[in-house]
Amino acid sequence: MLYEMIAVVRVGRPHNTNEVKEIAxxxxxxxxxxxxxxxxxxxWGPFLLTKPTKKNQMRHDSGHHFIMRFDASPAVQQLVRKTIAIDPRMIRCGVVKMGERLKDIVDVKGTVDWQRKRADLGSGYF
Incomplete structure (x- = not known):
């Protein structure tokens, strides 16, 4: 089955992508x-969160976002989600099943493109 994991990692001071790379x-x-x-x-880099979030007794206003697409069994998906979720550097993590039949997922790319446009995102993000 094809899954998409969307993860939000705390933004370090100064901003460093090493934590994001380690988690990925x-x-x-x-x-x-x-x-x-x-x-x-x-x-996707650092973004403001839609609302402040508390995790591990810290308040987070922004987070470094990345997306991973992978093929695995449901048991492996659960293992990955649980392992990543207990990492104290993680703010949020979600996994979505994109399809289970070959005809549903054959045309899905590995990367997720997103154009940053101020008009599309509203003024709250920049």
């Missing part, structure tokens, strides 16, 4: 070790 690498290694396939990882 951990998730990717789990998927590969269990016989899954990572289709791609897209780094």
């Amino acid at each position: 690498r951990t998730a990717g290694n789990l998927i590969l070790a269990q016989g899954g396939v990572v289709r791609g990882i897209t780094n």
Whole structure:
């Protein structure tokens, strides 16, 4: 089955992508070790969150977003989600099933393109 994981990692001071890379690498290694396939990882960078969030006794106003698309069994998807969610550097993580039949997922790319346009996002993001 094809899954898409959307993860929000805390933004370090000064902003450093090493934490994001480590978390993405951990998730990717789990998927590969269990016989899954990572289709791609897209780094969207830091953004303001829609509302402030408290996690691990810290308040977060922004987070570094990345998306990973992968093929794996439901058990592997649960393992990845649970492992990533307990990392104290994570703010939020969500996994969405994009399809389970080949005809549904054959044309899905590994990366997720998103054009940053001020008119589309509203004034709250910039």
